[in-house]
Amino acid sequence: VLISAGMFGFSNAANAQKIGYISADEVIQLMPEAAEVQTQLDAYQKSLYQNAQDKQTTLNEAVQKFYKDSTGMSASLKEVKRTELQKQVQDLSGEDQKIQNQFEQKRQELSVPIQKKLQTAIEEVAKENGYTYVLPREALIIMPPSSDIGPLVKKKLGLKDAPAKGAPAVK
Numbered sequence: 001v002l003i004s005a006g007m008f009g010f011s012n013a014a015n016a017q018k019i020g021y022i023s024a025d026e027v028i029q030l031m032p033e034a035a036e037v038q039t040q041l042d043a044y045q046k047s048l049y050q051n052a053q054d055k056q057t058t059l060n061e062a063v064q065k066f067y068k069d070s071t072g073m074s075a076s077l078k079e080v081k082r083t084e085l086q087k088q089v090q091d092l093s094g095e096d097q098k099i100q101n102q103f104e105q106k107r108q109e110l111s112v113p114i115q116k117k118l119q120t121a122i123e124e125v126a127k128e129n130g131y132t133y134v135l136p137r138e139a140l141i142i143m144p145p146s147s148d149i150g151p152l153v154k155k156k157l158g159l160k161d162a163p164a165k166g167a168p169a170v171k
Contacts, residue, residue: 017132020149021140024118027150030159033117037110044106048099055095059088118153125152 028034066081073081126134126149134149154161 018130019133019135020126020129020131020147021135021137021143022122022148022150022153023137024122025138027118027153027157027159028114030154030161031114031118031157033114037107037114040110041103041107045099045103048102052092052095052099055088055092059085059092062088117157121153121156122149125149125156 062085066085070078070081122134125131129149129152131149137143137148137150
């Protein structure tokens with residue numbers, strides 16, 4: 001009898017674990033730091049594309065100059081100039097991928113402090129409210145609204161929910 005009572009008590013203790021969930025993306029979108037990061041990323045992306053456009057313009061000018069001046073060049077000089085132009089074309093052909101890689105690297109770099117701040121808030125809310133596990137909302141199919149720790153995390157971070165689309169802003 002004692003063994004079964006002990007096992008029953010252990011089983012109930014194991015089932016008493018509190019599980020919460022959160023949509024990290026939803027919280028991040030409300031953080032003022034996220035808007036700042038987006039502004040920085042937009043400017044960075046614009047500068048990357050401007051740089052690529054400048055390279056394209058320089059290449060176009062070099063090609064035009066080559067066609068204009070090539071009639072007076074020796075065959076060996078033409079070959080050297082063609083090789084230089086081909087190298088510039090090759091360098092430019094991978095520019096889109098290079099821009100995407102640089103942009104993604106910058107995005108990740110700028111997102112780290114925001115993610116750390118959110119992670120700390122989630123951990124504090126979980127500890128304060130007795131949550132053993134916190135899962136991403138996007139990974140769940142069925143979830144009780146009472147287990148959503150998003151509002152608690154938003155409160156801890158001092159964030160207010162954005163007004164619903166089409167709803168008037170509350171003053």
